[in-house]
Amino acid sequence: MIKRYTIRRRIWITIWFTSVFSAVLFVLLTFYLYDRFYLQTQEDLLLNRGEKLINIYESEGLSGAFYDGMTYTNELTESKVFFIDFLKKNPAGLRFLTNADIEQLRNGETVVSSRTHPIEGTDILMTGFPIIENNRLVGTLILYLELGQISEPFRPLRLMIFFMIGLIVLNLVIFGRQIIDTIIRPLIDMKRASTVYAQGDFAYRIPIQSDDEIGELAETLNKMAESLGEVDEQRKEFLANVSHELRTPLSYIRGYTEMMQDKALDEKTRDQYYQIIERETERLQRLVNDLLDLAQLERDSYPMTKQPLVFSQVLEDVVYRMEPIAKAKGVSIITDFDPSQIVLGDNDRLEQVIGNLLDNALRYTPASKHIYLSTKTDGEQTICSIRDEGEGIPPEHLERLTKRFYRVDKSRTRKDGGTGLGLAITKHIIDRHDGTISFESVLGQGTTVLITLPLLPDEDDGFS
Ligand code: ATP
Numbered sequence: 001m002i003k004r005y006t007i008r009r010r011i012w013i014t015i016w017f018t019s020v021f022s023a024v025l026f027v028l029l030t031f032y033l034y035d036r037f038y039l040q041t042q043e044d045l046l047l048n049r050g051e052k053l054i055n056i057y058e059s060e061g062l063s064g065a066f067y068d069g070m071t072y073t074n075e076l077t078e079s080k081v082f083f084i085d086f087l088k089k090n091p092a093g094l095r096f097l098t099n100a101d102i103e104q105l106r107n108g109e110t111v112v113s114s115r116t117h118p119i120e121g122t123d124i125l126m127t128g129f130p131i132i133e134n135n136r137l138v139g140t141l142i143l144y145l146e147l148g149q150i151s152e153p154f155r156p157l158r159l160m161i162f163f164m165i166g167l168i169v170l171n172l173v174i175f176g177r178q179i180i181d182t183i184i185r186p187l188i189d190m191k192r193a194s195t196v197y198a199q200g201d202f203a204y205r206i207p208i209q210s211d212d213e214i215g216e217l218a219e220t221l222n223k224m225a226e227s228l229g230e231v232d233e234q235r236k237e238f239l240a241n242v243s244h245e246l247r248t249p250l251s252y253i254r255g256y257t258e259m260m261q262d263k264a265l266d267e268k269t270r271d272q273y274y275q276i277i278e279r280e281t282e283r284l285q286r287l288v289n290d291l292l293d294l295a296q297l298e299r300d301s302y303p304m305t306k307q308p309l310v311f312s313q314v315l316e317d318v319v320y321r322m323e324p325i326a327k328a329k330g331v332s333i334i335t336d337f338d339p340s341q342i343v344l345g346d347n348d349r350l351e352q353v354i355g356n357l358l359d360n361a362l363r364y365t366p367a368s369k370h371i372y373l374s375t376k377t378d379g380e381q382t383i384c385s386i387r388d389e390g391e392g393i394p395p396e397h398l399e400r401l402t403k404r405f406y407r408v409d410k411s412r413t414r415k416d417g418g419t420g421l422g423l424a425i426t427k428h429i430i431d432r433h434d435g436t437i438s439f440e441s442v443l444g445q446g447t448t449v450l451i452t453l454p455l456l457p458d459e460d461d462g463f464s
């Protein structure tokens with residue numbers, strides 16, 4: 001089980017840890033500075049003063065000048081000085097020195113050390129200067145400083161540091177919450193937003209408060225919500241369309257079967273009703289088949305067996321099937337194919353594409369007009385054009401023709417039996433063949449549908 005710390009708590013812990021850590025570091029630093037620099041300067045000072053007195057001693061001996069110098073040091077500086085005269089019996093102040101010190105002094109070395117005052121018991125910094133005559137230690141000049149006095153100047157500094165630490169802590173308490181809030185608020189917003197999205201409401205947008213990583217995340221989430229919203233909208237629209245499309249033929253079928261139960265119905269009317277029921281059943285069947293096709297195409301699970309095909313042959317097969325319908329309508333189909341074109345594709349699906357397009361052209365072209373079906377080679381692709389002399393499509397609709405259930409004139413095309421799924425299926429199949437589809441139309445003059453498909457190079461076509 002992962003221990004649960006809120007981000008807020010984690011930030012608090014980090015802030016507190018950092019401040020306590022820096023406070024401790026600060027205090028340690030003052031100790032270090034005290035030791036390293038202050039103690040060192042005081043030591044230098046003692047050595048300096050001692051050396052000056054020794055110089056006086058060396059030029060004038062135990063004279064008045066030497067004693068004056070000592071008096072001056074004792075009275076006017078915080079360091080204390082006295083002289084141990086080894087020539088005397090039981091010289092005073094000997095207690096300041098250890099045997100090791102005396103040994104060192106005998107060798108002519110100056111003694112420097114921190115120790116306890118032998119009488120007063122306080123901490124002192126002490127220096128001892130040897131006075132040697134004829135290779136004999138005759139005296140020692142001792143200078144010392146109370147360490148209590150030395151640390152004196154550090155007291156206000158420490159006080160200041162503690163005061164500063166207090167100030168930092170106070171700041172943390174007052175502003176810490178605000179700082180954390182500004183970091184956390186967007187996260188809380190995002191959490192709230194995702195809960196709202198999970199409930200299916202994609203209209204909510206997270207307010208973007210910064211242009212940093214968190215701001216970017218919020219923006220990404222907003223974009224995600226937008227596309228989820230669109231998908232959701234499409235889903236609802238699709239469901240509504242499907243229900244609507246199913247309801248109409250079903251209510252026809254139901255209505256006419258009810259009416260046919262009337263025993264007094266004459267033969268002719270009964271036949272008429274039969275025809276209507278048959279038409280609506282066919283329509284239902286086509287709709288369901290189209291929907292199944294579409295569902296499979298959208299999931300990429302549509303069975304497709306691609307092989308090299310002579311494209312003009314595919315076209316001719318479709319034209320051959322459609323010709324009778326065109327004739328019955330009084331529309332002539334004029335073809336012009338490049339017979340050398342080979343495409344890699346699924347024969348039935350490509351026939352379905354051309355069939356859908358020809359069906360549209362026929363449906364929206366009045367009698368005595370023409371439909372032109374042609375192919376031409378453009379580099380590595382074929383451009384197939386299906387041009388009709390029908391009513392045309394207003395330009396604002398051209399973009400959306402391949403959307404599911406999209407019909408330019410709903411009431412009119414319903415009567416023609418169209419469901420608005422033909423071009424959606426067509427577009428999917430062409431996509432699966434790495435091709436493109438586009439529409440050009442002039443109202444009142446006709447529509448041209450252009451399809452491009454990649455051609456197989458000659459050596460790969462298996463026919464040469
Ligand atoms: P379905 O093909 O599913 O039976 P449909 O023909 O209505 O129904 P689509 O083939 O997808 O659906 O066409 C969409 C719409 O585009 C049609 O309803 C029609 O309004 C318009 N359209 C398509 N082709 C033409 C055309 N050649 N001339 C005029 N309008 C067209």
Ligand code: MG
Pocket residue numbers: 356359360418422423
């Ligand atoms: Mg159609």
